[in-house]
Amino acid sequence: xxxxxxxxxxxxxxxxxxxxxxxxxxxxxxxxxxxxxxxxxxxxxxxxxxxxxxxxxxxxxxxxxxxxxxxxxxxxxxxxxxxxxxxxxxxxxxxxxxxxxxxxxxxxxxxxxxxxxxxxxxxxxxxxxxxxxxxxxxxxxxxxxxxxxxxxxxxxxxxxxxxxxxxxxxxxxxxxxxxxxxxxxxxxxxxxxxxxxxxxxxxxxxxxxxxxxxxxxxxxxxxxxxxxxxxxxxxxxxxxxxxxxxxxxxxxxxxxxxxxxxxxxxxxxxxxxxxxxxxxxxxxxxxxxxxxxxxxxxxxxxxxxxxxxxxxxxxxxxxxxxxxxxxxxxxxxxxxxxxxxxxxxxxxxxxxxxxxx
Numbered sequence: 001x002x003x004x005x006x007x008x009x010x011x012x013x014x015x016x017x018x019x020x021x022x023x024x025x026x027x028x029x030x031x032x033x034x035x036x037x038x039x040x041x042x043x044x045x046x047x048x049x050x051x052x053x054x055x056x057x058x059x060x061x062x063x064x065x066x067x068x069x070x071x072x073x074x075x076x077x078x079x080x081x082x083x084x085x086x087x088x089x090x091x092x093x094x095x096x097x098x099x100x101x102x103x104x105x106x107x108x109x110x111x112x113x114x115x116x117x118x119x120x121x122x123x124x125x126x127x128x129x130x131x132x133x134x135x136x137x138x139x140x141x142x143x144x145x146x147x148x149x150x151x152x153x154x155x156x157x158x159x160x161x162x163x164x165x166x167x168x169x170x171x172x173x174x175x176x177x178x179x180x181x182x183x184x185x186x187x188x189x190x191x192x193x194x195x196x197x198x199x200x201x202x203x204x205x206x207x208x209x210x211x212x213x214x215x216x217x218x219x220x221x222x223x224x225x226x227x228x229x230x231x232x233x234x235x236x237x238x239x240x241x242x243x244x245x246x247x248x249x250x251x252x253x254x255x256x257x258x259x260x261x262x263x264x265x266x267x268x269x270x271x272x273x274x275x276x277x278x279x280x281x282x283x284x285x286x287x288x289x290x291x292x293x294x295x296x297x298x299x300x301x302x303x304x305x306x307x308x309x310x311x312x313x314x315x316x317x318x319x320x321x322x323x324x325x326x327x328x329x330x331x332x333x334x335x336x337x338x339x340x341x342x343x344x345x346x347x348x349x350x351x352x353x354x355x356x357x
Contacts (some may be wrong), residue, residue, distance in 0.1 A: 045168045046115045050272050054264040058164045065141040067094050067165035072146040094151035098123055098171040100180035115169040125275035125302035126182035128175045131316040133191040136224050137163055140186050154185040159227040160257025175310045187258060192251035192318035205252050212237040242319025244290050244308055251320040263326060267333035277303035278331050280323045288323050
């Protein structure tokens with residue numbers, strides 16, 4: 001009881017944890033069988049609930065995506081079990097234990113899911129951003145779970161809906177060498193391309209008189225996202241060009257709804273996990289590093305980062321992501337001063353465009 005109370009008390013000091021069992025610890029238990037409702041913005045960390053300020057659909061909610069399940073989510077039910085699936089995917093599991101660096105005693109303690117919050121906070125120090133090249137989160141989960149035997153903690157859809165597929169205590173399979181120490185998010189976006197590549201962007205984005213809207217193809221069916229009659233587009237209407245891994249690439253920006261949700265999630269994660277510094281990888285001049293970190297740099301790095309910072313064969317989240325906007329606004333929500341960096345015209349424009357939407 002004392003250990004439980006101490007954990008509860010620590011969470012309350014952070015000002016972020018909302019525990020539905022609070023009345024139990026104060027001695028005023030609720031009547032048995034009474035339905036307890038969540039606010040709907042909570043993420044789940046080692047069994048604890050933390051508010052984010054943005055809409056979250058967990059794997060336990062109707063319409064959520066459950067990476068704990070063995071069966072393939074989008075296969076006909078009678079063919080989705082492991083016996084039918086094992087010729088299609090390599091393993092029934094899409095996640096594992098954050099075992100690297102743990103003692104034998106810790107492995108025995110945590111292997112059944114028994115992570116305590118302080119131990120997990122000591123373990124996790126990176127937040128990795130991906131784009132899904134699937135367009136919408138539903139297709140992303142189908143690709144990860146049904147086809148590639150992979151997983152990610154969060155998916156961020158184009159309408160700003162945040163899906164959590166696993167408790168953050170789990171080791172999701174999304175970023176190779178960083179999996180043991182990181183949290184991952186797949187942001188719905190059709191990706192970035194070089195001028196030599198054939199890209200699908202014209203099918204997903206329509207421009208008229210300088211105004212660009214996102215058009216989800218009809219083959220994705222009715223109500224492809226959670227928000228009814230959703231209609232929006234990239235924050236910047238023109239294609240964004242930039243360099244990643246030494247390649248010149250073009251990409252459409254993320255939606256205003258995605259930036260708003262990502263800011264709130266980033267602030268929450270950097271608050272819940274003190275080892276995740278609310279900043280991105282910078283060079284000696286303070287500029288964003290746009291290529292894979294060296295092995296030594298990656299080992300030492302703790303903060304928010306792109307998939308391309310982990311692997312040379314990755315370019316996500318692409319040149320369009322506005323890192324300064326994301327980090328500066330996340331730090332504002334954390335009530336922390338900004339790291340020294342010039343606020344350029346692009347960031348000011350991003351702020352205005354998101355505010356206008």
